Amino acid sequence: MKSLIVANWKMNPQTLKEAERIFNSVRRGFKNTKRVEVVICPPFLYISSLKSSQKRKSLHGSRQVSNLKLGAQDCFFEERGSFTGEISPAQLEDLGCQYVILGHSERRRYLKETDEIINKKIKKCLEFKLNPILCIGESLEERENGQTINILQTQIKEGLREITKKEMQTVVIAYEPIWAIGSGNACSVDEAQSIGLLIKKIVAQLYGRTVFKNLRVLYGGSVDSENAANYIKEARLDGLLVGGASLKSEEFLEIIRNSGKSS
Ligand code: PGA
Numbered sequence: 001m002k003s004l005i006v007a008n009w010k011m012n013p014q015t016l017k018e019a020e021r022i023f024n025s026v027r028r029g030f031k032n033t034k035r036v037e038v039v040i041c042p043p044f045l046y047i048s049s050l051k052s053s054q055k056r057k058s059l060h061g062s063r064q065v066s067n068l069k070l071g072a073q074d075c076f077f078e079e080r081g082s083f084t085g086e087i088s089p090a091q092l093e094d095l096g097c098q099y100v101i102l103g104h105s106e107r108r109r110y111l112k113e114t115d116e117i118i119n120k121k122i123k124k125c126l127e128f129k130l131n132p133i134l135c136i137g138e139s140l141e142e143r144e145n146g147q148t149i150n151i152l153q154t155q156i157k158e159g160l161r162e163i164t165k166k167e168m169q170t171v172v173i174a175y176e177p178i179w180a181i182g183s184g185n186a187c188s189v190d191e192a193q194s195i196g197l198l199i200k201k202i203v204a205q206l207y208g209r210t211v212f213k214n215l216r217v218l219y220g221g222s223v224d225s226e227n228a229a230n231y232i233k234e235a236r237l238d239g240l241l242v243g244g245a246s247l248k249s250e251e252f253l254e255i256i257r258n259s260g261k262s263s
Helices: 016-029 044-059 089-095 105-110 115-126 140-144 148-159 189-207 209-214 228-234 249-258
Strands: 003-008 036-041 068-072 099-102 131-136 172-175 216-220 239-242
Touching: 003 099, 003 216, 003 249, 016 036, 016 044, 016 249, 036 099, 044 068, 044 089, 099 115, 115 131, 115 148, 131 148, 140 148, 148 189, 172 189, 189 209, 189 216, 189 228, 228 239, 228 249, 239 249
Parallel strands: 003 036, 003 239, 036 068, 068 099, 099 131, 131 172, 172 216, 216 239
Antiparallel strands: none
């Protein structure tokens, strides 16, 4: 299985020009490899321009980089209608997005997204050709109170409520402990490995072994070019969700280079 490396740009950068500069330098530096699939998730309003610049470049003879894809950082749980300010999965599919990050802890915290809302969003994405990336993770307080397993179990069970075995083939789960996000305090490789296994076990209990075997579990939280390889090669996780480091193209390219699985 290829490693899946997802860039979460969050509410950055501040101009389209800068977004194009980062995207194009990742595109130029990225060697199309069978070992890594890369997804860039910029703010909604840059997606269309980045997609067109990718198409333009390949028309003009630059290499086609088929393993470099675009994703979104969220979407709404309805397809169309009177939902001021929202973005529909149909609109994302139309722009050529292939992945959507859902349930990121920043949205749970600042936008009060609940497991129920996240579940509705996942279901709607699955009606389109969009792979949902369900983010889960505990806060520092929950970790210190020994609640990590319970929190993850609830987020998985509620987030995936009524999702079928077949639909699960396209769902990705990202373990992002809140205390590790943007803190420089990444989760240890041993802990990430055991939580990765725990997540797969919870999913196996819900869906059986086939889904368990194909499920991709990512790690996110202060990933950089120094620690990236450890999560893939030692902890045997299936990929990474990268925030801050994905905005520095050279650093992100180094993460990609270090994240190819050897087998
Ligand atoms: P970080 O963010 O890599 O800056 O810690 C990860 C994320 O929030 O997805």
